[in-house]
Structures are given as structure tokens and as C-alpha cells.
Amino acid sequence: MSQPSLGQVPPGVVTLADHEAHARQRLDDNAWAYFSGGAGDEITRRANRSAWDAIELQPRVLRALAGGHTRTALLGRSLAHPILVAPVAFQRMAHTDGELATALAASALGAGLVLSTQASLPMEAVAQAILGDHDRGPLWFQLYLQHDRGFTRELVQRVERAGFEALVLTVDAPTHGARDRERRAGFRLPPNVSAVNLAGLVAPASTALKPGQSELFDRLLQTAPTWDDIAWLQAQTRLPILLKGILHEDDARQAVGLGAAGVIVSNHGGRTLDTAVATARVLPRIVAAVAGAAPVLVDGGIRRGTDVLKALALGASAVLVGRPVVYALANAGAVGVAHVLRLLRDELEIAMALCGCATLADITPAVIFKAG
Numbered sequence: 001m002s003q004p005s006l007g008q009v010p011p012g013v014v015t016l017a018d019h020e021a022h023a024r025q026r027l028d029d030n031a032w033a034y035f036s037g038g039a040g041d042e043i044t045r046r047a048n049r050s051a052w053d054a055i056e057l058q059p060r061v062l063r064a065l066a067g068g069h070t071r072t073a074l075l076g077r078s079l080a081h082p083i084l085v086a087p088v089a090f091q092r093m094a095h096t097d098g099e100l101a102t103a104l105a106a107s108a109l110g111a112g113l114v115l116s117t118q119a120s121l122p123m124e125a126v127a128q129a130i131l132g133d134h135d136r137g138p139l140w141f142q143l144y145l146q147h148d149r150g151f152t153r154e155l156v157q158r159v160e161r162a163g164f165e166a167l168v169l170t171v172d173a174p175t176h177g178a179r180d181r182e183r184r185a186g187f188r189l190p191p192n193v194s195a196v197n198l199a200g201l202v203a204p205a206s207t208a209l210k211p212g213q214s215e216l217f218d219r220l221l222q223t224a225p226t227w228d229d230i231a232w233l234q235a236q237t238r239l240p241i242l243l244k245g246i247l248h249e250d251d252a253r254q255a256v257g258l259g260a261a262g263v264i265v266s267n268h269g270g271r272t273l274d275t276a277v278a279t280a281r282v283l284p285r286i287v288a289a290v291a292g293a294a295p296v297l298v299d300g301g302i303r304r305g306t307d308v309l310k311a312l313a314l315g316a317s318a319v320l321v322g323r324p325v326v327y328a329l330a331n332a333g334a335v336g337v338a339h340v341l342r343l344l345r346d347e348l349e350i351a352m353a354l355c356g357c358a359t360l361a362d363i364t365p366a367v368i369f370k371a372g
Contacts, residue, residue: 004097004104007332009339016303016324016340023094023327031093033185035326038270039177044278045270048301051278055310058369060356068358070348074295074318075166075240075261077138080110081345082360083308085337086299086322087142087168089118092193094330102329103130105337109345112137114168114320117144117155118195127162140166142244144173145233147204147223155197156237166261167237170268172245174224177272230258242297247282249289256293262317263290265298269322280310287315305347309355312363 010022024032038045070081085106092098099121106113107130115126123141130136141164146152159167179187204223233241240261246252247267255263265286267276279300287296295317302308302319311319321344328336352358355367 004101004334007335009332009336013331013339014343016327016343019324019327019331019336019340023330026330027094029185030187030190031330033179033181033187034090035088035094035323037179037181038274039179039272040274042181042270042274044267044274044276047278048267048270048280049303050301051280052301052304052307052310055280055314056369057306057310057351057355057367059354059367063356063358063362065353065356065358068349068352070345070352070360072318072360074112074138077165079112079137079318080135081348082312082316082318083341083344083348084112084114084137084140084297084318084320085325085341086320087114087116087170088322088326089116089195090120090189090193091116091326091329092120093190094326095333097333098329099126100129101334102325102337105334105341106130107133107136108334109338109341110135110137111341112140112318114140114142115164116142117197119197120193121196123159123164123197124162127164131163138166139164140168140242142168142170143233144170145225145229146198146201148201149232151201152233153236156233156239158197160237160239164239166240166242167233168242168244168264169230169233170244171225172247172266172268173272175220177268177274179271227254227258230255230260234259246286247277247279249285252286252289252296256290260294262295262297264320265296265300265316266320267300269300280307280314283311283314283316302344305344305349306351308344308348309351309357309363310368312360313365313367315365 072079072082099119103126141159242262243255243260244264245266246263252263265279265283279298283298297318298311298316299320302321308319324340328340357363
């Protein structure tokens with residue numbers, strides 16, 4: 001695979017919001033609807049962002065800050081900082097270099113990378129490009145359980161052989177949300193973009209529905225995964241498994257009770273169930289439910305280093321960022337993605353210093369202002 005082209009961050013782009021605004025000019029209506037849109041009226045998509053904004057910080061002063069750092073550990077790996085790239089499908093719709101550019105940028109910035117099942121480049125090529133970098137962050141593979149369990153087993157075996165270090169099982173999307181923006185745009189994948197890692201997967205045989213039966217419940221969801229499939233997946237792999245899409249305390253407790261290596265508080269970026277709770281609001285409840293049995297990560301609406309600090313103060317071990325990475329990819333390829341990750345880390349360090357936190361261990365719930 002050829003080396004990615006090197007772009008240049010557009011003049012005046014100095015924030016993640018700037019990247020988003022500029023990407024709107026770079027992406028056609030089809031790609032914009034897919035990457036930027038949410039489900040229904042996009043209430044959850046907007047709430048994810050506003051929930052972080054609503055959290056106020058209460059800084060401390062005159063603290064000893066010399067020698068501070070953002071280093072942390074996650075599933076036995078050392079990380080330069082607690083920022084990971086979330087799984088986003090079909091990145092070649094944003095830039096011809098797609099997931100390869102994102103991976104190289106993440107590796108160069110020490111950020112963890114979660115590659116989507118629906119990546120538009122082969123998993124082996126993406127992994128091979130960064131596995132030799134000893135300073136890279138964790139390399140994980142996001143998995144959707146397919147209706148064909150034999151195909152899923154073979155896919156997981158490919159993931160292991162390629163060198164991925166964990167599986168991130170998405171559990172909150174047994175069906176697509178009602179994505180109005182995509183429907184209005186008549187969304188279609190471009191001819192040169194596909195889920196290449198799912199090549200060879202045969203669609204399930206279609207059976208005739210009886211009068212009164214539901215296309216969704218009586219056909220499409222017949223093979224939807226359940227809690228029983230967690231044990232099945234664990235039996236197929238030696239890799240740790242994190243569950244992504246946890247918003248309820250009982251689900252969090254059940255996940256760690258079944259041996260999940262971690263849970264990711266996520267509402268799919270507001271792309272599945274509209275009016276689902278914002279991740280920032282529910283994060284403390286999930287952290288309390290897990291009670292230290294496994295790391296808790298969070299995504300959804302994170303656009304500033306202060307958001308990262310707030311997530312850690314609420315008990316998260318790390319955060320994942322999705323849409324801003326794709327916007328930056330569209331703007332400047334690998335250079336754009338690196339710029340976004342650098343901005344978040346720099347802003348996190350600034351926020352830490354101004355809150356009197358020299359290390360991540362110093363970031364406690366005490367930095368969150370509580371009225372009354």
C-alpha cells in the first residue's frame with residue numbers, strides 16, 4: 001500500500017470546531033450526511049456536546065506543577081495520554097488515504113486506535129503500518145457480531161493474526177437508527193468504498209413473513225446478539241473484550257460480571273436512539289456501577305481538552321473521539337488527524353495546569369463545581 005499523501009491544515013483552523021466547519025466545504029452532501037448526521041431529530045447528538053459544556057470546573061491555584069504529565073495505563077499498556085480514536089466506518093469517503101492516514105497520525109501522536117469492522121481498508125494493512133512503532137497507543141478492533149457466526153469466528157482470527165490487542169464489541173446497534181439526514185441525502189456508498197473486511201459475508205436467506213409479522217423483529221433481528229453471545233465470543237479469542245454502547249448501570253454490572261475487560265459509555269454519537277441520555281450525564285452512574293472492576297471509557301461530543309479533563313474527573317480512564325478525526329482527515333489527511341489529536345492533548349495539559357493537576361491521578365471529582 002502506498003504511503004499517505006501529506007496535506008496541510010487550512011489557515012485559520014485552530015480548534016476542532018474549525019475543522020468541522022472547514023470539512024463541510026470539503027465533503028459532499030452524501031458523505032456529510034453520513035459522518036455528521038444523527039438519528040431522528042438529532043437531540044442526542046446535540047445533547048452529547050451541551051452536556052460537557054454544562055459541567056463547570058472549580059480550579060485550584062498555587063499547586064506544584066513542575067514535572068507534570070498525561071501518562072496513564074490501560075489494559076496493561078502505557079499510554080502517553082488518555083485519548084483514543086473511536087471507530088468510524090468508511091473513512092475513504094473523507095480522504096483517499098482513509099484509515100491508513102488516521103492510523104499513522106494516531107501512532108505518531110501516541111493515541112490509541114480502534115479500527116472499525118466497516119473500515120474501507122484491510123485491517124492487515126492498517127495494523128502493519130503502525131505495529132512497529134513502539135511509541136504508539138493501543139491497537140484495538142471494533143467488532144459487530146455478524147449473523148454468520150462462522151464468518152465472525154474467522155474475522156476474529158484475522159484480527160488476532162494481524163496484531164490487534166483487544167476487541168471492542170459494539171452492543172448498542174442491533175439495528176440502524178432512523179437517520180433522517182442520510183435518507184434526505186439518499187445516502188449511498190461511493191463505488192470505490194466498501195466494508196472490505198466483510199468481503200465474502202453472505203446475506204442471510206430471506207424468508208417470507210406471515211401476515212402481521214414485523215420486518216424488523218421477525219426477520220432482521222432474528223440473529224441479533226444477546227448476552228449469551230458474550231460467552232461465545234470469549235471462547236473464540238484470547239483477546240480482551242470491551243463492550244461499547246453501555247448507558248445503563250445494570251448493563252455495566254452484567255458486562256463486568258461476564259468478564260468484560262472494560263466498558264465504553266457511548267450512545268453511538270447519537271446515531272441510533274434519539275433522545276438517549278448524553279454520555280457525560282450518565283458516565284458517573286456507570287463508573288459507580290462498575291466500582292473499579294474494569295476501566296470505563298467514554299465518547300460522544302468531546303471537542304475540547306477541558307472535556308477530556310471533565311471525563312476523567314467523572315471517573316473515566318480514557319476518552320474516544322470520532323467525528324473530529326474524520327473532519328480533520330477530510331481537511332488534511334494524516335496531518336489533519338495529527339493536528340486534532342495534538343490540539344486535544346495540548347488543551348488537556350493546559351486545563352490540568354489551570355486546575356492545579358500535575359498528573360491524571362490529581363484529576364478527581366473535586367475539580368467539578370457542585371452548587372449548593
